[in-house]
Amino acid sequence: RRSYLERFRGREAAAPDGRRVLVCANIGSPADLGAALTGDADGVGLFRSEFLYLGRDDFPSEEDQYRAYREAVEAMGGRTVVVRTLDIGADKQADYFRLPREENPAMGMRAIRICLTRPQVFLTQLRALYRASAHGKLAIMFPMITSVAEVRRIKEICAQARRELEAEGKPFDGHAELGIMIETPAAAVISDLLAREVDFFSIGTNDLTQYTLAADRQNAAIEPFCDRHHEAVLRLIRTTVENAHGAGIWAGICGELAADAALTDIFLDMGVDELSMTPGSILEIKARILDR
Ligand code: PEP
Numbered sequence: 001r002r003s004y005l006e007r008f009r010g011r012e013a014a015a016p017d018g019r020r021v022l023v024c025a026n027i028g029s030p031a032d033l034g035a036a037l038t039g040d041a042d043g044v045g046l047f048r049s050e051f052l053y054l055g056r057d058d059f060p061s062e063e064d065q066y067r068a069y070r071e072a073v074e075a076m077g078g079r080t081v082v083v084r085t086l087d088i089g090a091d092k093q094a095d096y097f098r099l100p101r102e103e104n105p106a107m108g109m110r111a112i113r114i115c116l117t118r119p120q121v122f123l124t125q126l127r128a129l130y131r132a133s134a135h136g137k138l139a140i141m142f143p144m145i146t147s148v149a150e151v152r153r154i155k156e157i158c159a160q161a162r163r164e165l166e167a168e169g170k171p172f173d174g175h176a177e178l179g180i181m182i183e184t185p186a187a188a189v190i191s192d193l194l195a196r197e198v199d200f201f202s203i204g205t206n207d208l209t210q211y212t213l214a215a216d217r218q219n220a221a222i223e224p225f226c227d228r229h230h231e232a233v234l235r236l237i238r239t240t241v242e243n244a245h246g247a248g249i250w251a252g253i254c255g256e257l258a259a260d261a262a263l264t265d266i267f268l269d270m271g272v273d274e275l276s277m278t279p280g281s282i283l284e285i286k287a288r289i290l291d292r
Pocket residue numbers: 046048087183203204205206207208254255256
């Protein structure tokens with residue numbers, strides 16, 4: 001099996017119509033970059049930035065963050081690294097944030113909601129990200145979006161980060177792509193409106209499934225009620241990809257479903273541009289695409 005998979009290493013995956021399909025890695029810290037490279041990743045489709053904030057007792061500095069993001073773009077040598085901004089709350093807690101206890105944390109103060117409530121914390125991360133963008137190909141992605149108003153507010157804060165760096169004479173890539181995760185049913189349903197605001201979508205099927213099927217992803221007892229291939233989720237994915245392409249932007253999938261070989265053909269038929277997954281599954285999915 002291993003030697004069969006090795007035949008696909010270094011090859012570019014393309015859909016039946018000839019379109020390039022990127023097969024990328026999801027990583028949780030710079031320590032995973034080696035696995036992404038040996039896994040034959042075409043880029044990093046999801047760099048979860050929570051590692052910088054968890055397991056410590058105060059906010060990470062701009063400098064700490066800048067170093068980690070820079071390390072990632074430099075290691076990937078020109079291939080795009082999509083960094084997702086802070087996604088804590090719900091299952092991931094950091095005491096120094098002093099977040100109130102909640103009855104329904106998955107539907108509470110998490111991810112972009114924390115960032116928009118504390119713009120200074122957000123701005124520090126954005127400044128670090130833009131500074132790292134001067135050293136490679138970096139894209140910035142925002143989690144848990146539900147509305148156009150949120151995206152517009154985010155873009156204002158991004159513009160503020162760029163203005164500050166410009167005034168300080170610090171280099172950055174002014175064309176670094178800005179994208180959003182589509183991981184709430186609301187975002188999928190209004191993806192036509194959201195597509196006008198950003199450069200790309202990445203569909204987070206873990207949360208999209210949880211919220212669409214009202215099935216807690218943390219609760220194993222609910223699993224029998226949670227059909228991973230539920231038609232409702234697949235329709236939302238299809239709608240999202242169609243609306244992305246309608247507005248001329250690209251759409252990827254970075255939830256667990258991206259590595260589900262039973263769905264690869266369906267995703268290619270939908271026109272998905274990128275599949276991002278745990279590095280160990282990349283060759284498997286490249287084989288599925290190239291050897292069908
Ligand atoms: C998702 O929700 O599908 C996703 C990729 O993000 P996370 O698993 O980190 O919530």
